[in-house]
Amino acid sequence: MIPTPLMPTVIINTLLSFVKDSSYALRGPDTVGVIIPMYNEEAGARRALESLIYQEQAADELVVSINGGRDATLDVVLATLRENGYALRDSGHFAALQAEVQQWHHPSRVPVTVVNYPHQTAKADSINNAVLSGLLTSDRVLVVDGDTLVERSFIRELRHHFYRLTIRHSGGKRQVVIEDYGVQSGAVMSYAEAGDSPAKRFVSLAREAEYAFGCMLKTGQAKQLPGSPLGSSRLYTVVGCGFVARRELFPMPSNTKTEDHDFTLAAQNVPPSSGRVALEALQARGFRVVIDGLEHGPQALLAEDDDIVLVKSGHARFVERARTYTQDPPHLNGYVNQVERWHGGGQQNFLKRFGGALRGNVRYTVWSSLAENLAGVLLVSLIPLGLALNYGNPSIGLPPATLLLGLLIDLIMTALLVGYGFYRYARAPGASPAAALWAALGNSLRTLAPYILLRYLNPLIYLASAWTVFPEFIRERRGRVVLGKAAWERPKVRRASATQRLLGPALLGLAIGAWAAAGLAPRLNPVNAQAWRLVNSSSAAQINALWEAHDFKPGATLPALSAPEALVSRGGPELLLAVDKSGSVSAYCHLSFTSNIAKEKVARRTLAAYGQPENYRPLGPGHLLTLARLAPLAGLLDTAAQTYDVSGHLLLRVLINESYLDPLAVGPTGDYGLSQKTADAIAMLEALSSNPLNRLFNPRLFATPFDLFDPDFSICAGAAKLAWAVSQPEATSDRKAYALYINPLHGLVNGRLSPIHEPLTESIIRLVPMVQALADLFAAHEYGLTLTDTERQLMAIATATREGHLSVEQAYRQVYQVVLAAEIPDAEMYERLFAELFVDYYSSNSGVLDSQVP
Numbered sequence: 001m002i003p004t005p006l007m008p009t010v011i012i013n014t015l016l017s018f019v020k021d022s023s024y025a026l027r028g029p030d031t032v033g034v035i036i037p038m039y040n041e042e043a044g045a046r047r048a049l050e051s052l053i054y055q056e057q058a059a060d061e062l063v064v065s066i067n068g069g070r071d072a073t074l075d076v077v078l079a080t081l082r083e084n085g086y087a088l089r090d091s092g093h094f095a096a097l098q099a100e101v102q103q104w105h106h107p108s109r110v111p112v113t114v115v116n117y118p119h120q121t122a123k124a125d126s127i128n129n130a131v132l133s134g135l136l137t138s139d140r141v142l143v144v145d146g147d148t149l150v151e152r153s154f155i156r157e158l159r160h161h162f163y164r165l166t167i168r169h170s171g172g173k174r175q176v177v178i179e180d181y182g183v184q185s186g187a188v189m190s191y192a193e194a195g196d197s198p199a200k201r202f203v204s205l206a207r208e209a210e211y212a213f214g215c216m217l218k219t220g221q222a223k224q225l226p227g228s229p230l231g232s233s234r235l236y237t238v239v240g241c242g243f244v245a246r247r248e249l250f251p252m253p254s255n256t257k258t259e260d261h262d263f264t265l266a267a268q269n270v271p272p273s274s275g276r277v278a279l280e281a282l283q284a285r286g287f288r289v290v291i292d293g294l295e296h297g298p299q300a301l302l303a304e305d306d307d308i309v310l311v312k313s314g315h316a317r318f319v320e321r322a323r324t325y326t327q328d329p330p331h332l333n334g335y336v337n338q339v340e341r342w343h344g345g346g347q348q349n350f351l352k353r354f355g356g357a358l359r360g361n362v363r364y365t366v367w368s369s370l371a372e373n374l375a376g377v378l379l380v381s382l383i384p385l386g387l388a389l390n391y392g393n394p395s396i397g398l399p400p401a402t403l404l405l406g407l408l409i410d411l412i413m414t415a416l417l418v419g420y421g422f423y424r425y426a427r428a429p430g431a432s433p434a435a436a437l438w439a440a441l442g443n444s445l446r447t448l449a450p451y452i453l454l455r456y457l458n459p460l461i462y463l464a465s466a467w468t469v470f471p472e473f474i475r476e477r478r479g480r481v482v483l484g485k486a487a488w489e490r491p492k493v494r495r496a497s498a499t500q501r502l503l504g505p506a507l508l509g510l511a512i513g514a515w516a517a518a519g520l521a522p523r524l525n526p527v528n529a530q531a532w533r534l535v536n537s538s539s540a541a542q543i544n545a546l547w548e549a550h551d552f553k554p555g556a557t558l559p560a561l562s563a564p565e566a567l568v569s570r571g572g573p574e575l576l577l578a579v580d581k582s583g584s585v586s587a588y589c590h591l592s593f594t595s596n597i598a599k600e601k602v603a604r605r606t607l608a609a610y611g612q613p614e615n616y617r618p619l620g621p622g623h624l625l626t627l628a629r630l631a632p633l634a635g636l637l638d639t640a641a642q643t644y645d646v647s648g649h650l651l652l653r654v655l656i657n658e659s660y661l662d663p664l665a666v667g668p669t670g671d672y673g674l675s676q677k678t679a680d681a682i683a684m685l686e687a688l689s690s691n692p693l694n695r696l697f698n699p700r701l702f703a704t705p706f707d708l709f710d711p712d713f714s715i716c717a718g719a720a721k722l723a724w725a726v727s728q729p730e731a732t733s734d735r736k737a738y739a740l741y742i743n744p745l746h747g748l749v750n751g752r753l754s755p756i757h758e759p760l761t762e763s764i765i766r767l768v769p770m771v772q773a774l775a776d777l778f779a780a781h782e783y784g785l786t787l788t789d790t791e792r793q794l795m796a797i798a799t800a801t802r803e804g805h806l807s808v809e810q811a812y813r814q815v816y817q818v819v820l821a822a823e824i825p826d827a828e829m830y831e832r833l834f835a836e837l838f839v840d841y842y843s844s845n846s847g848v849l850d851s852q853v854p
Helices: 008-016 045-053 073-083 124-132 154-159 198-222 260-268 279-285 333-353 359-390 401-429 431-453 458-477 498-524 529-535 539-548 563-567 621-644 647-658 679-689 711-727 734-742 759-766 767-784 787-802 808-822 825-838
Strands: 024-027 032-038 061-067 087-094 099-103 112-117 142-144 163-170 173-182 181-191 242-246 273-276 288-291 292-295 307-311 318-328
Touching: 008 198, 008 359, 008 401, 024 808, 032 045, 032 124, 032 154, 032 808, 045 061, 045 073, 045 273, 061 073, 061 124, 073 112, 112 124, 124 142, 154 181, 154 318, 163 529, 181 198, 181 260, 198 318, 198 333, 198 401, 198 431, 198 621, 242 260, 260 318, 260 333, 260 359, 333 359, 333 458, 333 498, 359 401, 359 498, 401 431, 458 621, 529 679, 539 679, 621 711, 621 767, 621 787, 621 808, 647 711, 647 734, 647 759, 647 767, 679 711, 711 734, 759 767, 767 787
Parallel strands: 032 061, 032 142, 061 112, 173 307, 181 318
Antiparallel strands: 024 163, 024 288, 087 099, 099 112, 142 242, 163 173, 181 242, 273 307, 288 292
């Protein structure tokens, strides 16, 4: 009843189901008696009884127990016997059972005893009464439910598994082990009839898949690997509607809701006993070994001097070829009540054994079942809480995409395991692999959807069962109540279930929990939700992979992340070249590229727009060095600021603080270029730039391969990131905007500067005087005011670059000449640029000021 096929025991038992059984069937002299308990089974009694009367290998005796009831089950049973040639031999009152007993005889078929209880009697009690009173005297007792059809080969197939013979070789010696198994379980499949309601057919389809899945699991649970911890069977439960057990393992427990499960665990907890037996003794007792489907005397396989060990155990065998067919609940209410009983019985049987002396196989069975059921309940319960946490804070909790992926994996695994179960079921009686595969495919397609839908009810039903069982157990332990014997009826009539009573409180609890989780989430790990989604966009994994493999050297480009067809057909922009860029000096930035911003009335954002020409003063040495670094970039700076509608003044301060306008700057945490871009920043910008609905939509930014050290790309990308930061509602100051620029996720905590980023943002304020002086200089130059010679030369280069007369490289080479002439102590940076960034980029240039290029 677990909600996922990825639980450990499911995987283990699936793998074990592939292990080949190397034992031989050994047919012994054991007699087989059948008991069919019936309670209000009027509809199915005839089919069940006739399927047992007409077995290929008849049982030695058959008892039909009518356990009270309100319908005509007894009349149907008696009529069926008469119509099939049976005659009443004897009848009377059986005082020990307080029941009427009739003996029916047929000249060639199994004798039938009918026990009629005048009052409701528990299934387990009716079985025990028949065994302990002597009504059933056979060595093996076969229990079949009153609505269950069994195939004609059912008893024959079970007989093949009473004893199994295995030949082992150890130390050069041969040893023969014959195991007398305590319990054999048949396989089950649901059957529906013409005229069944849609609800009943839906439940029946779900159960078909569940039984196929269970067929595979039970095969693995019963598999034994001698000499290992899996040397004993670990069957959770026999198929309750059709199983056989050695007589001495009775009586059957009768004080739990699932006596078949209780009985299975009790039988497997019996310590095995062993002794040696001679070949002659086997022959004398009439044992026959089955080889290639034919029976032979044991001497066909064994020799006189073989060391033969007979092991008598309570281990269980699961017999796939022993087929039963049962009717399932006719509606959802009946299904829920039935599963409640199954879960409740499992919980009762765990509590009965808690702290008791258990063999390892039984301890493993009960504890692993409990652990996996609780894990399944917890998993399903946490899904809405995880979604709520993620809704409140995308950096934590369960993202919907992850849930969908998990559900898809669960669906695929379930389909494979159910399909494999159907395949095994079809192969067991001898179908060809192709026919079995075709049948498995068809059955899986028919049943998978109902199975998955109903399976996810199980965690709630499990909780509802526990809500009843555990308090009862506590009261019983305290002596306040003694649990009565379980008497149950097939779930045909609708009645209120514990699940229905728990559903409302459970949904309310989940809703309150989800609401609280969503409200608490932002405080658990404060992040900018939008930034988190952008950084973890669909392209993030691709970008991170590229980042890991990238050679971070100038000129090494990362591939285009998006390539609109219109741009590809034109060849796209070219790195660092002053070519036709739709009137832009930048290959990546222009107001026409950001069509959403272009629709707005954008104020002038250039650096000069923030200057006051009347405040101009000649620059000192430090400011002059900064102007020299800025001159080749001024056109790119103004274009980027205008493109993204951000302050050129603030953008320049950000670039200075990030890299001091050094295109080759590399930060300590994997930050590259003028604007110090990281993998997260690129992922974020790609998500923003590729979304036509976003204000910062710019398909040009990642349309072609790009170099992180390219000043053009770096400044444009920096402006885009700064524009996003400024647009955040919490960014009410330059410092807060810069904090989000530095760290979009954690720069601000609940609208305040984080303790880490508060000191880092102080510099953005300290840079105001210097950048203001530069802005005043640019404004003075526009107004034609007189500048110093060095300032005038640098502004001339800046203007030529802005107007497209110089490439960025050419501008840097000319600034280098000015730096040398003015003895500005910064020549080393330019020389690095020429050696690393601009080497071999051009074989020629525009010819402007060519003679000044060193």
